[in-house]
Amino acid sequence: MRLEQLQAFLAVAETGNFQQAAQKCGVSQSTISRQVQSLEATVGITLFHRQGNAKLTVGGDRLLIHAKKICQIWTTAEQELNDLRAGKQTELCVAGIPSACAYQLPPILQTFAKTYPNVQLRVTTLGSDRALKVLKDGLIDIAIVMNNPFLTASSEMVVEHLYDEKIQLLLPAKHPLSRKETLSWRDLHNCPQAVFKDGYGLQRLVQDQFNRQGISLNAALELNSLEAFRGVVKQGSLVALLPETFVVELIGEPDLVVRSLNEPNLTREIVLVTTSDRIQIPPIQYFCKLASQMIGQSRPTILKSAF
Known part of the structure; x- marks a missing residue:
């Protein structure tokens, strides 16, 4: 029939x-x-x-x-x-890592809304691994995450490089390590740290780096909010390895100190991920182009003199 x-x-x-x-x-x-x-x-x-x-x-x-x-x-x-x-979808769902949701996405969302005022935007803050999983499950349209080739290697995934970002060390101003202008990875051996929860790509990146250096990561506290890291480090004796985008705003705060670590520099790759079928839909395609154009322009740069 x-x-x-x-x-x-x-x-x-x-x-x-x-x-x-x-x-x-x-x-x-x-x-x-x-x-x-x-x-x-x-x-x-x-x-x-x-x-x-x-x-x-x-x-x-x-x-x-x-x-x-x-x-x-x-x-x-x-x-x-x-x-x-024709691009007449009712909503567009985006998941992003905390730094992207806090710093990169707001101007993109504002520009997108002017072009597609009838498309409701839904933005969720998630760890990279979780965001990629819900993208595969069809629960979101776009993920802005730390690249994980093991999760993005599928032929259905469309991956676009956005930028590379350094990982910096945030310390309390009274911490013994804050008196050193130059820090090595060895300085962090068994040093109590606040780290991202499991499922966040940065946690895996930091742990891998400690393993390569042959030193122990003392994960004393797990968090999933950038502002929580700020408060915990500011009030206590913990240190944290955090993305440059976030710590650049903390430079100059009297209770906090930002330091770089000697070679090897730790960086992460931030990518935009969608699927091959979604990228054909006009609003999603437009959002992806906006992100590619605007994120690089909006990123702050930490000056070496600040350290």
Whole structure:
């Protein structure tokens, strides 16, 4: 049973005439007759009395209500797909790491909203691994995360590099290490730290670096908020390795000190990830272009003299 067969059946049922049904559908009468005959062969029952006007048989009358529902469902689905292709989606869901949501996304969201005022934006702060999982599950449209090739290697994933970002050390001003202008990774051996929770790419990056250096990471506290890191480090004896985008705003605070670590420099790659099917949808495509253009322009730079 094909859609065009049901459409031909409905046209004949509504007009009561094969010729008028053909005119309504914009095809020849022979095409309408062939579609109806094929439908009758499929269902195994005659659908019309053909003496004079085409009148529904008992079987045709039973099929009529179902055929209307099927064609209406298809019409609705077709309209929704056309709207999607034309960029008339109702919402766009973005997940991003904390620094992206706090610093990079606000101007992008504002610009996007001016171009697509009828698209509701939904933004969620998530760790990189979690954001990529919900993207794969179809719960969001775009993820701005720390790159994880193990999770983005699928052919369905579209990955665009945005920027590379240094990881800096945030310390309390009274911490013994704050008196040193130059710090090495060895200085952090067993030093109590506040770290991101599991599922955040930065936690994995830091742990891998400690492993490569052959030193122990003393993760005394797990957090998932940049402002929480600020408060914890400011009030206590913990240190934290945090993204440059965040710590640049803390330089000059009397209770905090920002330091770089000697070679090797620790950096992370920030990428935008969506899927090959979503990138074809105009609002999503536009958002991705905006992010690529605007994020590089909005990133702060830490001057070496600040240390």
